[in-house]
Every structure is written in structure tokens, then in C-alpha cells.
Amino acid sequence: METEGQARAELEGILEPDPGKIKMLTCMLLCGAEQYSWYEEKGIPETVFWDTMGCFTRFIKECREKTGAYAFDREWWTARQISGKVFRIGALEYERKERDGRKEISMHIPSDAVLTRENCDASIEKAKAFFCKYFPEYQDSEYVCHSWLLAPELKDLLPPDSRILDFQSRFRILEVDYLSRGYVEWVFKRTEDKVSEFPEDTLLQRRMKRHLLEGGKVGIGFGVWKG
Numbered sequence: 395m396e397t398e399g400q401a402r403a404e405l406e407g408i409l410e411p412d413p414g415k416i417k418m419l420t421c422m423l424l425c426g427a428e429q430y431s432w433y434e435e436k437g438i439p440e441t442v443f444w445d446t447m448g449c450f451t452r453f454i455k456e457c458r459e460k461t462g463a464y465a466f467d468r469e470w471w472t473a474r475q476i477s478g479k480v481f482r483i484g485a486l487e488y489e490r491k492e493r494d495g496r497k498e499i500s501m502h503i504p505s506d507a508v509l510t511r512e513n514c515d516a517s518i519e520k521a522k523a524f525f526c527k528y529f530p531e532y533q534d535s536e537y538v539c540h541s542w543l544l545a546p547e548l549k550d551l552l553p554p555d556s557r558i559l560d561f562q563s564r565f566r567i568l569e570v571d572y573l574s575r576g577y578v579e580w581v582f583k584r585t586e587d588k589v590s591e592f593p594e595d596t597l598l599q600r601r602m603k604r605h606l607l608e609g610g611k612v613g614i615g616f617g618v619w620k621g
Contacts (some may be wrong), residue, residue, distance in 0.1 A: 398473040414465035432478060445482040446475050456505060458607040460583050479484055483524055484517030497532050500537040509557040537619035542577040544615025551601040565617030574614040
């Protein structure tokens with residue numbers, strides 16, 4: 395991961411032209427296939443490998459939903475999966491990281507995750523056992539999350555029984571970033587920021603769009619899992 399940015403930039407130059415970044419996708423899939431032997435060497439279950447590499451299928455589908463075309467727009471992210479930094483375990487993904495000299499595990503929420511309390515509990519219980527067994531240097535690490543799902547504004551935009559709010563309540567939120575607009579992609583499935591043109595197909599979309607049109611903001615929260 396330390397050389398990912400430079401390597402990707404060099405590879406993009408070699409692969410041009412690459413409409414839809416399908417050549418880049420091909421290279422990353424090849425790297426993912428080669429990563430299989432690393433999983434075997436460490437004894438990591440094959441199910442974790444397939445669930446983790448399922449990100450590629452998911453990202454292609456998400457890109458088509460946003461743009462109407464099959465393409466690959468996550469080349470800046472999937473280096474994590476093919477370098478053994480991110481693992482999908484049950485409903486959630488977990489990334490081995492270091493921050494301020496301390497090891498931590500960053501939680502990510504795939505778009506197809508069903509955020510029931512039972513699913514989250516089962517996932518994090520398995521994740522703790524996973525890291526204890528295969529990466530013992532992370533067994534005492536904090537579990538953190540940086541996501542629009544932790545935005546404080548959601549308390550006013552979602553009903554009290556919302557799964558998202560239940561998930562959010564299980565974190566001690568330390569910071570909120572109002573510069574990032576990641577919610578545009580994940581809530582509205584858009585790549586542009588034209589609020590007036592955002593869809594209103596769901597309750598959250600309708601309420602958040604009205605909130606934004608009235609001058610409100612939506613932050614990206616950073617929190618520590620408290621269980």
C-alpha cells in the first residue's frame with residue numbers, strides 16, 4: 395500500500411487508452427488471483443477470500459447503477475483487497491491500518507450489507523477471532539469507522555427504529571468532517587453535486603435532499619466501536 399499511488403499512476407500510463415478502466419480491472423483481478431496463494435499460506439479460509447474479492451462484482455454493479463454503463467471506477471480502493479489489507483467477514487469489511495503509530499482496524503460497510511444488530515454482532519465477533527488467529531498483532535486494536543453512516547444529522551432524518559441509527563449508536567463519535575461529500579454517491583447514487591436533481595425514491599433521499607436544499611449539511615463521522 396505504501397507504493398500503491400505511484401504504481402497505479404504508472405500502470406494507468408502503460409494501459410492507455412483504457413475506456414471504462416477494463417484493462418485496469420483485468421490487472422487487478424490477476425493480482426487478486428495471485429493473492430489466493432498468500433491466503434493458503436496463512437491458512438485463511440477460502441470463504442474469506444471469495445467474500446473479500448466479491449468487491450469487484452459489487453463495484454461494477456454500483457458503477458452501472460450510477461452511470462448506466464458497466465465500468466470500473468474503484469481502482470484507487472481495491473489495492474486494499476489484493477494486498478491483504480481488507481477482509482470481508484460476514485456483513486462488514488475490516489482493514490488493517492496504523493494511525494499515529496498505533497495499529498487499528500477500520501470497519502467498512504459494503505453497499506449490500508444488511509445492518510441488523512444480529513448481523514453486525516456476528517460479523518465483529520468473527521472478525522475479532524480472525525485477527526487474533528491470523529494477525530495477532532492486531533488482537534487488542536480498536537475498531538474504528540469513518541463513514542456518512544455516522545453523520546449526526548441522520549438522527550433528524552431517519553425514524554428512531556432505523557438500522558442505520560442503531561449501527562451509529564454503537565460508536566463513540568470523535569470527529570465529523572463536513573468537507574467530504576461521500577453521501578452523494580452512497581445515498582443518491584450520483585457522481586455530481588446538483589442537489590436539485592437528486593432522486594427522491596426513498597425516505598432518506600427525500601428528507602436529506604430537503605435538508606440540503608434548506609442549507610443543511612451532512613457530515614462524515616469518525617468513531618470508535620463501543621459495542
